Amino acid sequence: MAYEITEQKKIGLGLIGFGVFFSFLGVLLFFDRGLLALGNILWLAGVALLLGWGSTLKIFTNRSNYKGTLSFLLGLFFIFVRWPIVGIFLEIYGCIVLFGEFWPSVKVFLYQIPVFGWILQYPVMLLDRLRS
Template sequence: MVSFEMNDRKKIGLGLTGFGIFFSFLGIIFFFDKGLLAMGNILFISGVTLTIGLKSTMQFFMKPQNFKGTISFGVGFFFVVVGWPIFGMILETYGFVVLFSGFWPTLAVFLQRIPILGWLFQQPYVRSVCSVSKSSKFSF
């Protein structure tokens, strides 16, 4: 059974995940700075681990249907650390999309419920794009 209560560990995990996304964004903005990208990756992975727990994280990354995404994300992280940040980020982006492709419909529903931003996501063109993406599965 999944617990939806917010304890301090989950709050810290969400904060670390947010900082990981922020540092990765800064790393891209600053012309693929490998230090910021590596720090963003470490914060993101540790935040996800704290948020959902170590066992759930390992189960998520080790599912057979997630192997492509896990390997791609890991190899991309390696290339970022080694010094090839552009190639590493391309691999990481592919891995991220493959790993989290099941969450996009949930994210679309969540974005439609945000008061001001939700209006934009409820427009006919945006809804048609979201419905096409929900019906088509990523076939990487």
């Protein structure tokens, strides 16, 4: 790989994975507020460990990302005050705005995972063959 994954980054990836899992489970269980809050806390801690505390703070306080930061924090607030459906939609929008520039890097990283990368690339390869 082009970059090194330290133990701290591995823990960050694990926390992000658990955060996404608990959030998904909270949505499946009819927007359970406790699971959604736990998923958000784990996800935020994982992002902070993966990127570093300073980089995370820069991303959330960057002038061009204020709309995403505000919508994400407002979504977190709505989850805590028992409006989880509105909160989840605001958080999803905030994540897309905040981390939109990282999607190409995430795609390259996911394609390099041995089995999972092939599963992700297979529909693209199939469409390329059908076009030819």
